[in-house]
Amino acid sequence: MSADLGSGAVDAVVLDIEGTTSATGFVVDVMYPYARERFGPLLGERSHEAVVARAVAQVREEIGEPDADAVRIEKVLGAWIDEDRKATPLKALQGVVWAEGFARGDLVAPFFDDVVPRLRSWYAAGIRLYVYSSGSVAAQRAWFTHSAHGPLTDLVSGWYDTENAGPKQDPGSYRAITAAIGVPPGRTVFLSDRLGELNAAREAGWRTVGVRRAGEPYFADGVGGHPEVGSFDEVGLVTS
Template identity: 30%
Template sequence: MEKAPNDLPNLLKDISIIILDIEGTTTSIAFVKEVLFSYVLREVGQHLETTWLTEETKKDVAALKRQNEDDVAAGVSGVVMWPDNNEMEVVIPFLVSNVCDMVEQDRKVGPLKTLQGHMWSRAYQQGTIKGHIYEDVTGALKAWQEEGKKVVIYSSGSVEAQKLLFKHSCHGDLLQYLSDHFDTGVGAKGESDSYRNILKRLQSPPPATVLFITDIAKEARAATEAGLQVVLSVREGTKPLTKQDLKTYPTITTFTQLL
């Protein structure tokens, strides 16, 4: 049943935990694609050359090699087999091509997410990147903390990448307003069991007292199946919603509508 905009603040009356998506919800899609992903595409070769002998990068390369072997064995389209020569001069150009392909295909694989997280960590710490967070989100986080509500993040990006974004945001360090972080380690965002797993991690609150805010209708449906309350975020660049989605879920264009 469609909810009128005036019902939105009342929706949060009995909510104790708010789960937030990132891209298209707290953070602009343009920032993720045009800043974060573009940085990886542009700098991955330099990053690998500069950090090649560090333990961190050695582990990243080993994990990417295992991913490549798994992809070749699974017959993933377009994947090229790891070179026989393991010299840095050979492996780095191969990895640059491999990583860029995975980024452009938006693959949600662990080794890629880990490498991205390490690259972004340096960029944030050096001030090369500032995390974009909508101003209305910042105000809502502060208000919800004052009301005693817990706010957690659930994103396909790694927990490390999530924390970097909020710690080094354009509005300062916002980690103080977040109680927990979840990534696809609990399951894919389009599967209802993922939300049940999050509830278990949160000490099993009644699902009806938990609100999930996302811009993706498939994720909204999965969360609904797990018993959560859901609001859809409509921001610049988010995917158009169907008439049925608009009838089923309340929508917001700013978090101030929930205050």
């Protein structure tokens, strides 16, 4: 199986993380519990910090409870984790906790074996690499900094999340990224395991590749009419 992207040159590749570059199981089984255990102290002891205060205000606004205390906020965050809700304030607070966990060595980010060699070869060929994930930019940077393959941040030209780009199933988010990176949509390729994201990117004019890895949560959903691969080794890109 390989992705037929046609003969047009590619200048930029935008990467999803969960289910695409890395196993969702690590996020769900390791990182979610790690953050959940640390939300209480974070909210109780560091509410004065700008990132924490902003996220708390966003949670209060979203649930319509302007006076919600730290205990209530923690409960809401836990419920959102259980729902796998892609809420921006949840991702922001997870990002704070995860970045510190990676820096301490508590967490080390795994990548599928086929990913890092291919990212390095694309980078060497002059293709610009970007990350667009529902996880916060802070979490993305920590993930690529503290990987099992060593630091990878030098490979990445930019980072996008639901706050600085928008929801991942909204075509407008992809148009916003196009405007930010300055690469024509037809020369930008998006790799993701989720059909709704691929559809949104294609509607914005991007070229798309559906990544289907056995055992990942969205494997059974398929990738519709998008070019499909089971490994980054099957992604053939033509450079300028």
